[in-house]
């Protein structure tokens with residue numbers, strides 16, 4: 001979500017009719033892969049990967065208007081490539097705001113918004129041009145529509161029962177999807193919009209994204225603030241509704257506040273760790289320990305700002321470090337595929353990560369946990385029953 005800035009500025013001047021073509025071109029430029037498929041891995045890694053239930057906590061393909069059911073020659077995620085990568089469950093994230101000049105250090109909410117440009121240029125419904133909640137509704141709708149016309153290849157998960165049924169019946173050639181939102185600005189300052197997101201199928205909410213919002217401070221905002229009074233109410237409302245609280249992009253003070261006031265374990269849906277890659281985007285060992293102690297999940301991303309590297313080995317190093325500090329049962333994958341970042345591989349390349357974890361000496365039972373076992377356990381404990 002960094003390289004998007006310059007490209008989206010250009011979208012403002014495009015006619016709406018050219019929208020989907022232009023959005024596709026932007027996606028091609030910002031969602032690059034460093035190595036293209038097919039991916040070669042050792043027979044041992046391929047065999048182990050085939051036995052895993054893989055799950056990824058964060059990807060943004062809904063932003064780009066691609067047909068999720070078709071194999072695309074660009075970007076990182078679509079159903080055929082998720083299936084090739086052995087993915088059992090993918091969290092599809094909804095993005096509603098991204099500031100001009102986006103960066104990981106300091107972003108001012110008043111500097112203009114790239115998603116407004118994207119919504120206009122993509123020809124999204126007019127309501128989305130001014131409403132972040134409507135942007136969420138639009139992206140949730142495109143996910144649901146894809147699931148409906150997929151003939152069972154993409155299964156929308158909203159409840160524990162959905163997940164259990166899916167896992168019990170899972171054959172090859174299917175993937176489950178769960179909706180999340182990046183940033184509580186999608187609530188537009190109204191508590192009742194928690195319910196609106198729930199009705200759309202959203203089951204995980206990141207409290208902040210790149211700018212401070214009504215709920216609290218972003219890791220990349222200007223205030224460094226924790227939870228606001230509204231944020232406390234949002235936290236309580238999410239927990240009451242059994243919606244998962246996501247601390248990706250949260251300021252350190254916000255993380256502290258949620259760990260203090262929250263009654264349920266939070267997740268960090270996509271992050272790196274300072275132990276292998278020190279910068280503002282990534283979690284300290286102390287944060288890893290405290291989130292782990294609360295029963296939360298830390299989902300490790302693959303892109304360079306998260307890992308300080310460009311390959312599966314760098315992501316594996318971050319995973320191994322997080323497992324050492326917080327425990328293997330607290331670590332997961334949070335790729336940030338299609339998040340306007342270059343990735344070492346697309347979704348079909350996930351066996352490379354299994355191979356890198358094997359090479360770094362992680363025991364097979366721990367690989368099974370971090371590659372997806374923990375996410376599926378967490379969701380089967382935390383989602384609404386039915």
Ligand SMILES: [Zn+2]
Pocket residue numbers: 001182248249270339
């Ligand atoms: Zn993000």
